[in-house]
Amino acid sequence: MKNKNQFLEINNIHHGDSTELLKMITPNSINLSIWSPPYHVGKEYEKDQTYDEWKSMMSTVIRLHFEILKPGSFLVINIDDILAFKDPTIPKFQAANTAKLRVGVTKEDILSKLEQEPSLTKHQLAAIFGCSEQTIDRRLNGNNIRGGKYADQTRVKLVGGLIEEFAYEAGLYLYDRRIWSKDPAWQTSQWHSSSYRSVQEFEYLYFFWKPGETQIDRSKLTKEEWVTWGSRGIWEIPSVRRNDDHVAKFPEELPRRVIKLLTNEEDLVLDCFMGSGTTAVAAIKENRKYIGIEKELKYVSLSRKNINRVLNEIEVEQISFF
Numbered sequence: 001m002k003n004k005n006q007f008l009e010i011n012n013i014h015h016g017d018s019t020e021l022l023k024m025i026t027p028n029s030i031n032l033s034i035w036s037p038p039y040h041v042g043k044e045y046e047k048d049q050t051y052d053e054w055k056s057m058m059s060t061v062i063r064l065h066f067e068i069l070k071p072g073s074f075l076v077i078n079i080d081d082i083l084a085f086k087d088p089t090i091p092k093f094q095a096a097n098t099a100k101l102r103v104g105v106t107k108e109d110i111l112s113k114l115e116q117e118p119s120l121t122k123h124q125l126a127a128i129f130g131c132s133e134q135t136i137d138r139r140l141n142g143n144n145i146r147g148g149k150y151a152d153q154t155r156v157k158l159v160g161g162l163i164e165e166f167a168y169e170a171g172l173y174l175y176d177r178r179i180w181s182k183d184p185a186w187q188t189s190q191w192h193s194s195s196y197r198s199v200q201e202f203e204y205l206y207f208f209w210k211p212g213e214t215q216i217d218r219s220k221l222t223k224e225e226w227v228t229w230g231s232r233g234i235w236e237i238p239s240v241r242r243n244d245d246h247v248a249k250f251p252e253e254l255p256r257r258v259i260k261l262l263t264n265e266e267d268l269v270l271d272c273f274m275g276s277g278t279t280a281v282a283a284i285k286e287n288r289k290y291i292g293i294e295k296e297l298k299y300v301s302l303s304r305k306n307i308n309r310v311l312n313e314i315e316v317e318q319i320s321f322f
Helices: 018-024 051-068 107-116 122-129 133-141 160-170 223-230 253-262 278-285 297-321
Strands: 012-015 030-035 069-080 082-087 153-158 173-185 200-209 234-236 268-271 289-294
Touching (some): 030 253, 107 133, 122 133, 160 200, 253 278, 268 278, 289 297
Parallel strands (some): 030 268, 173 234
Antiparallel strands (some): 069 200
16 A cells, blocks of 8 residues: 555556555546446345445545546446345235246136135145145235345346436536446346346446546547447447456446547546456556556456566567558
8 A cells, every 4th residue: 555645656566455555546537437336236246245334435436536537537337227235124015927837727716716715725726736834825925936035136126316316516517328238137137037137238437527627539530430339329339259367347348438539549448346457457558547456356357467468469569560
């Protein structure tokens, strides 16, 4: 940990908590901050964090950006459109997946029989319908999902309003938002077979502006870039095919577009949830400087490894050119 009076070094990945290390960045020095925080959906690195703790962390990180961003610059947050987390305070959703029922008897069948013969016991009903007493109980009491009456319900919470509220309180204003249309994430979907909920296949990029003069220069993009994505609200970018070294990587093209759109060469780009180093790699390739912050030491090492690989590739290309 650096002395509190010493600012974080540029072009380096710093190990620590963003809620503390952001205080150690030179004020009014960041041209762009782009990052993807923990989504609070139960991944390994966030499993011990409560919903209130997640909100506090996000609010603090966003608030700390006001001092370090240059006037007229942007904070861009990539996040799923919803949170999905266990909440014991809301009703437990139970659903009968009729396509998978091994016994065809329904609640209506049982009630109809009981209307004819009210004295029938569960044991007698089970014999009549050729099923177990447990099946009779499930149909009558709505317990058609094994364990459903005990498991906490998944709460689905829209995230956009929360992020906007935190930014507004920090003095940052919503400027734009883009949709990242990605591959359907079947394997990371929160929903099981007994649900009508959709799979995850898009995320948001929220652009927040710090008041000040913003330089607009469309010539930073080629005409094709401006037409195909610079001016478009939906960015179709394939997901990372392999998350073998980090469980939540975003594709390099995502931060690259934001960096190229909102900054100039030699500008300083921040990612305070650096992960595998993707933002830094994109910044280097676009001839920008970077600062990275990462809480997990293993990902600090991974980021530095990926950065060094790209720097070596660039050096080889320069040698070959001359």
